[in-house]
Amino acid sequence: MPSARGRSILKSIFRSWQQRSHPIKEVFGNLTGLKTSQIQALERLYRRRIPQAEFCTQELAGRLVELSLDIRRQIGILVNRSGMVEYVIVGDERGLVIPELRDYPLGKRPLRGLRLIHTHLKNEQVSEDDLTDLSLLRLDLLAALLFSPEKRRISVQMAWISPTSSGPSTITGAITTFERVDLECARFLEELEADLSRSTRAKSSGVEALERAILVSVTVEGTRQEAEDSIMELRELARTAQIEVLDEFIQRPRSINPRFVMGEGKMRDVVIRALQHGATMLIFDQELTPAQIRSISAMTELKAIDRSQLILDIFARRAQTLDGKVQVELAQLKYLLPRLTGRGVQMSRLMGGIGGRGPGETKLETDRRRIRDRIASLERELKELSRGRDQRRRKRVKASVPIVSIVGYTNAGKSTLLNTLTKSRVFTEDLLFATLDTSTRRLRFPLEREVIITDTVGFIRSLPASLLGAFKATLEELRDADLLLHVVDASNPRFETHIQQVNRILDELELGDKPRLLIFNKSDLLAKLKKSDTIAFLRVRQFARTCGGIMIAATDRTSMSPLLEELQRRFWPDESSLID
Numbered sequence: 025m026p027s028a029r030g031r032s033i034l035k036s037i038f039r040s041w042q043q044r045s046h047p048i049k050e051v052f053g054n055l056t057g058l059k060t061s062q063i064q065a066l067e068r069l070y071r072r073r074i075p076q077a078e079f080c081t082q083e084l085a086g087r088l089v090e091l092s093l094d095i096r097r098q099i100g101i102l103v104n105r106s107g108m109v110e111y112v113i114v115g116d117e118r119g120l121v122i123p124e125l126r127d128y129p130l131g132k133r134p135l136r137g138l139r140l141i142h143t144h145l146k147n148e149q150v151s152e153d154d155l156t157d158l159s160l161l162r163l164d165l166l167a168a169l170l171f172s173p174e175k176r177r178i179s180v181q182m183a184w185i186s187p188t189s190s191g192p193s194t195i196t197g198a199i200t201t202f203e204r205v206d207l208e209c210a211r212f213l214e215e216l217e218a219d220l221s222r223s224t225r226a227k228s229s230g231v232e233a234l235e236r237a238i239l240v241s242v243t244v245e246g247t248r249q250e251a252e253d254s255i256m257e258l259r260e261l262a263r264t265a266q267i268e269v270l271d272e273f274i275q276r277p278r279s280i281n282p283r284f285v286m287g288e289g290k291m292r293d294v295v296i297r298a299l300q301h302g303a304t305m306l307i308f309d310q311e312l313t314p315a316q317i318r319s320i321s322a323m324t325e326l327k328a329i330d331r332s333q334l335i336l337d338i339f340a341r342r343a344q345t346l347d348g349k350v351q352v353e354l355a356q357l358k359y360l361l362p363r364l365t366g367r368g369v370q371m372s373r374l375m376g377g378i379g380g381r382g383p384g385e386t387k388l389e390t391d392r393r394r395i396r397d398r399i400a401s402l403e404r405e406l407k408e409l410s411r412g413r414d415q416r417r418r419k420r421v422k423a424s425v426p427i428v429s430i431v432g433y434t435n436a437g438k439s440t441l442l443n444t445l446t447k448s449r450v451f452t453e454d455l456l457f458a459t460l461d462t463s464t465r466r467l468r469f470p471l472e473r474e475v476i477i478t479d480t481v482g483f484i485r486s487l488p489a490s491l492l493g494a495f496k497a498t499l500e501e502l503r504d505a506d507l508l509l510h511v512v513d514a515s516n517p518r519f520e521t522h523i524q525q526v527n528r529i530l531d532e533l534e535l536g537d538k539p540r541l542l543i544f545n546k547s548d549l550l551a552k553l554k555k556s557d558t559i560a561f562l563r564v565r566q567f568a569r570t571c572g573g574i575m576i577a578a579t580d581r582t583s584m585s586p587l588l589e590e591l592q593r594r595f596w597p598d599e600s601s602l603i604d
């Protein structure tokens with residue numbers, strides 16, 4: 025549970041988003057009940073300068089304590105690396121709320137460039153809430169000025185973020201008298217920042233990932249198991265996009281927070297974890313609205329994207345042919361259009377995707393109108409391309425060669441099957457969405473018989489509507505198919521969900537009544553599955569038996585016979601076996 029103060033920090037940050045601009049030298053916090061002279065005294069704190077070598081002068085510390093005792097509230101100042109006071113904040117007896125640090129965005133730096141020096145009226149030590157502020161806001165340093173009226177002396181306790189073997193964590197120093205603080209401030213911060221940068225880099229070494237992400241799933245529907253399966257797939261998608269996944273969070277609240285999707289407490293945990301691991305982005309398993317993306321990235325100072333955008337991004341990387349490229353750009357623009365509100369920053373945040381592979385930097389500045397024009401022109405181009413496809417199709421239909429289309433969940437082994445059957449070399453890989461473009465090959469049977477086989481883009485749950493729309497053109501070819509080979513990865517314990525999802529998408533494409541043959545692929549891995557997940561193994565075997573599915577290993581040519589026989593039986597039922 026976040027502490028009361030933790031919550032109030034978040035709330036104050038939320039609130040301050042709405043207050044777009046503020047006069048620079050305003051005193052922050054609740055000033056009600058203060059006399060004008062007291063407010064003026066607080067405002068005068070903005071004129072102070074601290075020499076770079078010191079964290080705070082003794083004189084200024086004395087003044088803060090004095091004012092604090094006068095108004096009986098905590099007072100804090102945020103000081104930048106040049107020793108200038110950037111924020112003066114008034115709290116209450118027990119704490120203070122740091123405003124949004126708009127002029128000090130974090131960017132890629134490990135520390136904010138601001139230190140907090142604040143008074144503790146009751147001589148209490150650095151608290152949990154202090155440490156939360158420190159790590160959440162990544163302050164350079166936090167100093168509590170403690171004051172005991174009996175001794176009439178100021179003591180100091182400091183805390184800072186330090187790299188440790190398990191990631192950055194907060195260190196709290198001992199309480200000491202002001203005179204005995206021995207800190208060469210500028211150098212200390214410089215070295216600390218360098219150490220933190222080094223440790224984050226070292227942690228993420230290995231595969232040079234473009235981004236480091238924390239996955240978040242927030243759902244009110246379904247079981248926990250479903251959420252876990254789905255996030256596991258999101259992890260695979262991230263891997264395909266060469267994103268390093270650092271951690272995952274699943275939250276199943278009673279209702280969804282409309283602004284941040286996850287609850288505020290969870291949000292805080294996520295941000296702290298992001299800090300610890302040096303994450304650069306959050307990926308949500310659920311679709312986010314444009315407003316949610318904006319709120320979350322403003323709040324966390326991390327890029328936030330959803331599953332659809334991740335899939336779009338993968339497609340953008342993978343598109344090879346003109347057809348594929350046109351379709352992906354079309355899908356990206358269609359995804360973007362309703363999300364444009366006309367502000368440059370928001371646009372680039374959305375378009376940037378991962379490592380900025382949106383439809384191009386110059387297009388970022390184009391307005392809705394131009395995007396619409398572009399969509400129209402891409403659609404024309406696509407129509408042109410599909411005309412060529414139509415002609416080829418017509419030829420095939422005329423030649424009355426049976427057409428078999430391979431469909432199935434992504435990574436099921438569709439392209440491998442096509443390759444093995446037709447001895448060709450369509451690109452296959454153990455990543456999602458290896459295939460974006462349909463490939464067509466001939467499969468020859470003896471006695472001059474042949475069928476045409478097409479490989480298609482893999483399906484996935486929550487395929488973004490814009491993508492499905494864009495790929496409808498290529499998937500049009502499925503309409504001509506005499507038979508759909510629905511390839512299932514039998515070694516995947518979630519095979520049933522995959523089958524359902526594929527069936528659902530086929531229905532959506534109005535292909536529900538096409539003759540279909542279920543192919544259970546990767547049978548070579550079943551022995552392993554039997555050991556690791558016996559129940560899944562029994563389920564898949566049972567399923568294949570009851571639905572008349574054919575077990576194969578697409579990587580092994582010799583396992584193809586039952587499939588070839590079945591094809592032959594379906595297309596040339598009168599012929600006796602042609603297979604050797």
Ligand SMILES: Nc1nc2c(ncn2[C@@H]2O[C@H](COP(=O)(O)OP(=O)(O)OP(=O)(O)O)[C@@H](O)[C@H]2O)c(=O)[nH]1
Nearest residue numbers: 435436437438439440453454457458459482577578
């Ligand atoms: N062990 C084993 N691996 C297989 C088999 N068939 C395919 N694979 C592997 O599964 C991975 C995915 O194969 P692809 O043929 O690219 O799958 P796909 O269905 O075309 O995938 P997308 O194009 O991404 O939708 C590759 O690493 C293949 O080598 C099989 O029978 N056994």
Ligand SMILES: [Mg+2]
Nearest residue numbers: 438439458459
């Ligand atoms: Mg493929």
